[in-house]
Amino acid sequence: MNLIKYAILFIIITLPFYMIHNFNTHRLVQRERLKNQYERVISSAIEDGTYALKTYSKRSFDEERRKHIGIETEEVIEAFLKTYHYGFKAFGDTAKHQFNQYIVAIVIIGYDGYYLYGTKQVADYTGLVSYRPVLSEKKPYIYEDSEYAMKMTLDDFVEVVDMRTWEVEKGNFASIVHKPLGMNEVNFEQIRKRTIITSVEAGLRDAVISHNQWAKQQGMLYEFIVPVAENDPWSRTIDDIGLMVCVQGAPLGYGAFLDFFSFHQSNVLKIQPVKGYEDMADGSFYYCDHRCTHEQTDNLTQVFATKEAAAREGFWPCHYLK
Known part of the structure; x- marks a missing residue:
């Protein structure tokens, strides 16, 4: 009988704390x-x-x-x-x-x-x-x-x-x-x-x-x-x-x-520019990107933001990009 009383008392004491904790x-x-x-x-x-x-x-x-x-x-x-x-x-x-x-x-x-x-x-x-x-x-x-x-x-x-x-x-x-x-x-x-x-x-x-x-x-x-x-x-x-x-x-x-x-x-600046140059052999204008293995620094004529911008100015993809 005493055990039951203690159990009830324990529940009465702990239940409010449990409910508050559960609510929080x-x-x-x-x-x-x-x-x-x-x-x-x-x-x-x-x-x-x-x-x-x-x-x-x-x-x-x-x-x-x-x-x-x-x-x-x-x-x-x-x-x-x-x-x-x-x-x-x-x-x-x-x-x-x-x-x-x-x-x-x-x-x-x-x-x-x-x-x-x-x-x-x-x-x-x-x-x-x-x-x-x-x-x-x-x-x-x-x-x-x-x-x-x-x-x-x-x-x-x-x-x-x-x-x-x-x-x-x-x-x-x-x-x-x-x-x-x-x-x-x-x-x-x-x-x-x-x-x-x-x-x-x-x-x-x-x-x-x-x-x-x-x-x-x-x-x-x-x-x-x-x-x-x-x-x-x-x-x-x-x-x-x-x-x-x-x-x-x-x-x-x-x-x-x-x-x-x-x-x-936005990674806009990480986009590599396109370089336009004049081929001194035939006088044509080409563009290269960062993947090109050749250097065209001596006869570099213009730098473009995109290949489309280079194409609009009459530049063709170089032989390495074709």
């Missing part, structure tokens, strides 16, 4: 499931935005064989938002607005600068100022000291301005005569990446400040924070154009909120 476990599972669902939607949107970035990027080379990459930024943002809204089943304006408020920033990492899509104060034609999503102009990656300002890119091409004489020098870093103090070929890559990261971080900070100001006007209690770039893989792989997205504040239930930050590369 269920709550965590539900929250994690919703978090994963949100992240899958955002990741899919980033993939589509990155695909658009790669599709609409236009590579070209000028007469001095310098690289130029044009980006259709509005197409990239539209591709991201289309998948983002579809994934959350946000088909009406009200639903789209609800999920748009969680987008703190979309950053397009370009070859010689970045673009930022985020909430900013803008004035309409009547002068009325309000917050709305805005895509910025290109913001360059600039490294400065007391004498020189150096414009960085995603490779070793730089543009240096002497701030005393305003003379400009362009070229690969190794060919530059006048450099900022302490910069050399040993530490250039580290400084280049740090400069790009610092530039993007500054843009993200401004975007978060502006987004928080807008959120307070809307009565939102959530405080958006600046994502820490150093802890993410993109800070170690700044060598190609890509898409960076920061989404925060979506409620996950039980006092938890989504905090998502990711970067995807």
